[in-house]
Amino acid sequence: MIFFSGFTNYMMLSSISVSIVQMVGQPTIVPIPACKRVKGGTTTKEINRTQTTHRVYDWTESQKSDILGGYFWGYLMTIILGGVLSERIGPWHVLLWSSLLAAISTALVPLFADLGYVAVTCARVVVGMCGGVAYPAINTLMASWAPPQEKGKFVAASLGNTFGMVVTFAVVGAVTHATGWPWGFYVLAMIMVTYCLFFGFIVSDEPEKSRCTSQEERDFILESQEGHLNRKKKKFPPFLKIFSSKPFLTLTFCQFGSLWGLYQTVTYLPSFLSNTIGLELDTASSLAGLPYLARGICCFIFGIVGDWMRKKKIMSVTNIRKFFIIFSHFIPAVCCFLIPAAGCSAAGIVILVMIMQGSNGSVAVSNLINPQDLAPNFAGTVFGIMQTFATFAGAIVPKVTSAFLDYYDREYIASTIAFAIAGGVYVICGLAFVLFGSGETQPWNEIPD
Numbered sequence: 001m002i003f004f005s006g007f008t009n010y011m012m013l014s015s016i017s018v019s020i021v022q023m024v025g026q027p028t029i030v031p032i033p034a035c036k037r038v039k040g041g042t043t044t045k046e047i048n049r050t051q052t053t054h055r056v057y058d059w060t061e062s063q064k065s066d067i068l069g070g071y072f073w074g075y076l077m078t079i080i081l082g083g084v085l086s087e088r089i090g091p092w093h094v095l096l097w098s099s100l101l102a103a104i105s106t107a108l109v110p111l112f113a114d115l116g117y118v119a120v121t122c123a124r125v126v127v128g129m130c131g132g133v134a135y136p137a138i139n140t141l142m143a144s145w146a147p148p149q150e151k152g153k154f155v156a157a158s159l160g161n162t163f164g165m166v167v168t169f170a171v172v173g174a175v176t177h178a179t180g181w182p183w184g185f186y187v188l189a190m191i192m193v194t195y196c197l198f199f200g201f202i203v204s205d206e207p208e209k210s211r212c213t214s215q216e217e218r219d220f221i222l223e224s225q226e227g228h229l230n231r232k233k234k235k236f237p238p239f240l241k242i243f244s245s246k247p248f249l250t251l252t253f254c255q256f257g258s259l260w261g262l263y264q265t266v267t268y269l270p271s272f273l274s275n276t277i278g279l280e281l282d283t284a285s286s287l288a289g290l291p292y293l294a295r296g297i298c299c300f301i302f303g304i305v306g307d308w309m310r311k312k313k314i315m316s317v318t319n320i321r322k323f324f325i326i327f328s329h330f331i332p333a334v335c336c337f338l339i340p341a342a343g344c345s346a347a348g349i350v351i352l353v354m355i356m357q358g359s360n361g362s363v364a365v366s367n368l369i370n371p372q373d374l375a376p377n378f379a380g381t382v383f384g385i386m387q388t389f390a391t392f393a394g395a396i397v398p399k400v401t402s403a404f405l406d407y408y409d410r411e412y413i414a415s416t417i418a419f420a421i422a423g424g425v426y427v428i429c430g431l432a433f434v435l436f437g438s439g440e441t442q443p444w445n446e447i448p449d
Helices: 002-023 061-088 091-107 109-113 117-145 148-158 160-179 182-202 215-224 239-243 246-277 281-311 317-323 325-342 346-365 370-374 376-390 392-407 412-436
Strands: 029-031 044-046
Touching (some): 002 061, 002 091, 002 160, 002 246, 061 091, 061 117, 061 392, 091 109, 091 117, 091 182, 109 117, 109 182, 117 148, 117 370, 148 281, 160 182, 160 281, 246 281, 246 325, 246 346, 246 370, 246 392, 246 412, 281 317, 281 346, 317 325, 317 412, 325 346, 370 376, 392 412
C-alpha cells in the first residue's frame, strides 16, 4: 500500500500537465512547432479547429504556469504539518482523509474551470495541500514498518509515484483525446476513491495494530527495530536542532536539485514533445510517460542493491548514500546537457530523459532514504521540512520555463536552455551532498525517557 499511496498521489500531481493542453483554446492562426518549420518560411499556420462539446479557455502562458504551480504552493503550505500530524495522530488518518479530499478537489476541476483560471489554481492548491500531508505520512509509515536493513526497498516502493505518472500520461492522454478533457479528472478521482477503500481496510499505523500481519512477521519487524525506533509517545520535534544540523541542511539542498530535474520533465515534457517537436498530444503523452516507467523500475533495482551493500557492509551508510549521488544527480545532469544533441528527434529526447529519470531512481538509496538515517523517530517531520524547501523547485520551474518560451517564441532553444539549467542545478546540489552529507543517526533523534 506504500506503493499505491505514492502511485495515486502522483496521479493527482501530474494529471494537469496533460489535461491543460486541451483545456486551453487555441487560435486558428497557431505557431508551427519549431521542429516542423521550414528555414526561411513562415512560423505560423492556419488550421481548422474541430468543434468540441467541452468548453476551452483563453488562458495565457503565465496563467497556465500559475495553474501548473498551484499544486506546489499548496504542497508547501502543509508538508511540515503532515510530518507532525502523522507522528502525533498516526499516518493512517492523515493519508486516508487527505486522499479523499484530493479526489473530491480533482473531480471539481471541470466545474471550477468555468469560474476562471484562479478557481482552477485554487483547486490545484487544495490537491497540493493534500499531497503535502501525504508524503511525510508515508515516511512515518515506513519508519514504523520497515526493518533497518530493508528500508531501501520500502523507499523504492514509495516511488510508486513514478508509475503513477506513467499511467497518468497514458490514461489521461487517451481519455481526453477520446472523450474530452473533463473525463481525465473524473477517471483519476474514481481511481483515488478506490485506493482509499482498500487503504482504509488493509493499513494500520503500526505492526501491533495490523489485522493483516502474522504474529511471526510482527515479531520480526519489532525485534529488528530495537535500538532504532522509539515507539513511545513522541515528543514535539526538535526544530531548532534540525534546522541547525549540517547533514539535514545538505540533504534539503540535495533534494532541491533532484526535484528541480523531476519537475522540469513532469510539467513540460508532454508540451515540449507536442508543441516544439510536433507530435500529436496522445502520442506525446504516452512517450512522456516512458521516463517514469524507467525511473520506477530502476528505483527497485537500486533499492535492492543499496540494501545488499548495507547488509554486506561493503561501505559505510554515509558512503553508500554518497556513492549513489553519482546516479541520482550527476548522470541526469549529463543527460540534460545532451538534450540539444538530440535535435528534433523525439526518440533521442525520450531516450535521454529515460536515462535521466531511470538513473535518478537511485534517490531511493541516496537522498530520499536519508531522513530515515538521520532521525527514524522524526522521519516524517524531517522529510516534511526537507520537502517544504526542496519543493520550491516545483513553483520556480514553471515560471522559469514559461519565461524562456515567451522570450524565444517557443523556439527549440527555449527548452534546451531550461534543461541545461536543470543540469547545472543537479551538479551543484549533488556535489554539496558528496562534500557535506551524512548517513549517521543524529544526536537529536534521541527521545529521553
